[in-house]
Amino acid sequence: MSEHNDLTVQKRLVGIFSFLLLVILIIVAGYETKKTREGKAVIKVSGVSKQCVDCHTGKGVAVKAIDQWRSSMHAEQNIACYDCHQAQEGDFDAFTCPESDIVVARHPTPNDCAECHQEQVDEFTNSKHAHQFWLLKNADRAVFEFPLATRNGCEQCHQIGNIWPDKSVGECDACHAKHSFDLAVARQPETCGECHIGPDHPHIEIYNESKHGNIFNAKGHGWDLSYWSEDQDGIPLEVPVCTTCHMDANGVQKSTHNVSARLAWESQAPWSFRTVWDQEHLGDWQTKRDRMESICKSCHAPDFTDTYFLTADLVNLQYNEIRRLFVRWTTRMTDDGVISREEANGKFYSDPVLNGWDEEPERLLYYAWHHEGRRFRHGAEMMGADFTQWHGIWEVQEDMTEMMQFAADHGYAEARAWVASNNPVKWVPYALYDIPGNAWGIPAVTNKTPFLYNNYPDYWEKVRANVRTAYQAGLLSDSEWNLWEHRYENRDHYLGLKYDADSTFDFYKRRNDIDTDAFTKQAVNLQLPSASFWEEAQNGK
Amino acid sequence: MSGKIKSWVLERVPFDLEATTHMMSEVLLKEPIPGHMKNWFYALGATPLLLFGIQVITGMLLTFYYVPSPDTAYQSVRYIMHDVRLGFWIRGIHHWSATLMIIFLFIHMGRVFFTRAYRKPREINWMIGVLMLVLTLGLGLTGYALVYNQLSYWATTVGTNMLKEIPLIGMPLLHLLRGGETVNPNTLTRFFNLHIGFLPTILFGLIVLHILIVRLHGVSELEGREGEPSYSFYPEHFYHTILLGLMLLIFVSALSIINPPAVGSPANPNVTPHHIKPEWYFFAIYSILKIIPLQTGVYLFTLLLLTAFFWPFLDDAVRRKWPRVRMHFWVGSAAILGFLFFTVWETIQP
Numbered sequence: 097m098s099e100h101n102d103l104t105v106q107k108r109l110v111g112i113f114s115f116l117l118l119v120i121l122i123i124v125a126g127y128e129t130k131k132t133r134e135g136k137a138v139i140k141v142s143g144v145s146k147q148c149v150d151c152h153t154g155k156g157v158a159v160k161a162i163d164q165w166r167s168s169m170h171a172e173q174n175i176a177c178y179d180c181h182q183a184q185e186g187d188f189d190a191f192t193c194p195e196s197d198i199v200v201a202r203h204p205t206p207n208d209c210a211e212c213h214q215e216q217v218d219e220f221t222n223s224k225h226a227h228q229f230w231l232l233k234n235a236d237r238a239v240f241e242f243p244l245a246t247r248n249g250c251e252q253c254h255q256i257g258n259i260w261p262d263k264s265v266g267e268c269d270a271c272h273a274k275h276s277f278d279l280a281v282a283r284q285p286e287t288c289g290e291c292h293i294g295p296d297h298p299h300i301e302i303y304n305e306s307k308h309g310n311i312f313n314a315k316g317h318g319w320d321l322s323y324w325s326e327d328q329d330g331i332p333l334e335v336p337v338c339t340t341c342h343m344d345a346n347g348v349q350k351s352t353h354n355v356s357a358r359l360a361w362e363s364q365a366p367w368s369f370r371t372v373w374d375q376e377h378l379g380d381w382q383t384k385r386d387r388m389e390s391i392c393k394s395c396h397a398p399d400f401t402d403t404y405f406l407t408a409d410l411v412n413l414q415y416n417e418i419r420r421l422f423v424r425w426t427t428r429m430t431d432d433g434v435i436s437r438e439e440a441n442g443k444f445y446s447d448p449v450l451n452g453w454d455e456e457p458e459r460l461l462y463y464a465w466h467h468e469g470r471r472f473r474h475g476a477e478m479m480g481a482d483f484t485q486w487h488g489i490w491e492v493q494e495d496m497t498e499m500m501q502f503a504a505d506h507g508y509a510e511a512r513a514w515v516a517s518n519n520p521v522k523w524v525p526y527a528l529y530d531i532p533g534n535a536w537g538i539p540a541v542t543n544k545t546p547f548l549y550n551n552y553p554d555y556w557e558k559v560r561a562n563v564r565t566a567y568q569a570g571l572l573s574d575s576e577w578n579l580w581e582h583r584y585e586n587r588d589h590y591l592g593l594k595y596d597a598d599s600t601f602d603f604y605k606r607r608n609d610i611d612t613d614a615f616t617k618q619a620v621n622l623q624l625p626s627a628s629f630w631e632e633a634q635n636g637k
Numbered sequence: 638m639s640g641k642i643k644s645w646v647l648e649r650v651p652f653d654l655e656a657t658t659h660m661m662s663e664v665l666l667k668e669p670i671p672g673h674m675k676n677w678f679y680a681l682g683a684t685p686l687l688l689f690g691i692q693v694i695t696g697m698l699l700t701f702y703y704v705p706s707p708d709t710a711y712q713s714v715r716y717i718m719h720d721v722r723l724g725f726w727i728r729g730i731h732h733w734s735a736t737l738m739i740i741f742l743f744i745h746m747g748r749v750f751f752t753r754a755y756r757k758p759r760e761i762n763w764m765i766g767v768l769m770l771v772l773t774l775g776l777g778l779t780g781y782a783l784v785y786n787q788l789s790y791w792a793t794t795v796g797t798n799m800l801k802e803i804p805l806i807g808m809p810l811l812h813l814l815r816g817g818e819t820v821n822p823n824t825l826t827r828f829f830n831l832h833i834g835f836l837p838t839i840l841f842g843l844i845v846l847h848i849l850i851v852r853l854h855g856v857s858e859l860e861g862r863e864g865e866p867s868y869s870f871y872p873e874h875f876y877h878t879i880l881l882g883l884m885l886l887i888f889v890s891a892l893s894i895i896n897p898p899a900v901g902s903p904a905n906p907n908v909t910p911h912h913i914k915p916e917w918y919f920f921a922i923y924s925i926l927k928i929i930p931l932q933t934g935v936y937l938f939t940l941l942l943l944t945a946f947f948w949p950f951l952d953d954a955v956r957r958k959w960p961r962v963r964m965h966f967w968v969g970s971a972a973i974l975g976f977l978f979f980t981v982w983e984t985i986q987p
Contacts, residue, residue, distance in 0.1 A: 113970070122740065
């Protein structure tokens, strides 16, 4: 080959290969760089599980479940069908796949999850999510309602605490929906809201009413909720979702699947009481309260948190005093034979201090606990003002009124006197708790109008005695009592009594007078020309 | 004024300014370059050097924020990407300059190879060049390990595992790199040291040696164009190189914005990802090692490396025996095509 040809060949080879190397390798590098950003895992399934996937996919049976599984972390770790659905002959849920000889478990239980998630299963088993209280008492299910009614109702939500034949407890996929077991789904408030909803525990409704829920609904749609809370530096969300307060880590404490670890009250119970649940492992109510406070104080000022918590605690205590009235009346009426318990074969199926469905006082007692009484407490605990007020205490008071009316109608002199009384103080026929002011600020006019404040000069002394009794009974902590005392000693400030903003109030009073004139003129004093057809009929026309 | 400053300095640092200036001008600026290098294409030889300079500068800037500890490495990279002003740009340039440096090294070596610029008396410079390629790949390997995400942790584990199979020096080398039997916290700090200290220092020394030898020999003439007139390095070739450098900087800046490098998910020694892949420049080796047994593969690549290292002598021996055989065309073409094939093959695997 001549040297001239050599040079030509060299040039061509160098030119072609330089071009190829540059273009192809930049494309390769670019593609690989892009792939690392996407972070999509490659799912490969093997062994028995591969048979499941191939056959199910081929026959189009439950294929979306397989798609969900493919998007899961289980799939990324090569944990596939048979790892959870493995069964031995004789297992309570074992069946043989009709298209093969594989013995499959229809119901993977927490025992199966515990193979890898032992800590979470242990935590969950020790929580009240796993507690089947609703079966312990002769409850509304299967007495007031027939069994079929509860199948897709009570049993669906309370499945979370199901006791399985293999002695495990719980339903992990109640929150971690199968088969994606997505953390983001578990963390979405509406997941808790599947069960924590409705007239007897409107938690999702309370959350959506609260500022937390409002901001979440406004801004939270793009948020990635699939994070591991213990890997975060504190709380990564602008506002909390349910798990933020009740389960997740906050940089100071670990996450937990024991939702009872941070709750200091049993405020779902007929009587509010300081929780003693699993004290050996979780500590006393103050320790649990501290855990919750630590979450709140990740965002909120201590002063706000402390005052808010104290007010909610006093609401729980106040509820007990109201309930005391209901219990006194239903017990008395039961003892007097005015109302009776349901009974069959020597066993009672209703309880004067708990429930009953065919007599007004029983119904009122039940609702004052189970529905509006819970709404009153839970609304106060979780910033659902409407639930504290209109769906809460207002309806509790109405229940009380009806109870007294029933007692009066059935011959009780004390109740008759109450019904007949025109004294506004009749609306508080129970001991009172209170706290000077609220957690939101200093209202300069609000506390100048209450009837009790204006007509009972010893009001605060009496309230103080009640709060101190609760404190001495161990129902309030030292710091709570100190806070209350501080507020009491400075009540003129916290109640706003020492401030004169009457001129501002007068401005709005004048505006109100104008409104009053308007509706008086437009509505009250408007006389239509003819009488009603009823009046005419009465007058013999 | 400048005259006064000059005499003040020269009184305290006594050297012959005029002689030194003249020597520097002769050596650096007036380097005679063969006429064929007026073609822009021949300025590409300087691109790996320019990219190395970019890597050093961006690398030093990254060390302002990067923390080489398993607990904080990943977070510090995230911090650089999301919080440090222009951190994403600097890291992006560093990432893409690494890629381009390796690509341009291949192109430069290809040019040297096909034009037989390695022929006597320039064999030693070729061998230095092969060493520099190995060091550059080592810098790539150690660099990506520092991100300490899942990909880098497990690719490092798999990559260092392969060292075991190298005869004689395999296990000691494995221990040296890992700082222990398995990948552990020591491994990251060692890789950091290698990446910012040991390897760049040796590479810099070899770069100086490489350029020095080129300068001593003069730029190799093309076969068949011996004796062509030469021209001065400065200004033409110098400015070609500067312009190329600026265009490269624009190119890597654009790439760092269009296609930025990922942070990924944090390294988790307890979770093995289903698919572990090294950086793209190791795809060819990785792909071949999946086909043949590991030990065979290690021996094969050791042999290939030695062949590449001693290539000038092999080529010379063949030329003397069979003067009409152009072995380097065939071997070079096969090597590049093979490399491209296996790289692309590994890329398109799911």
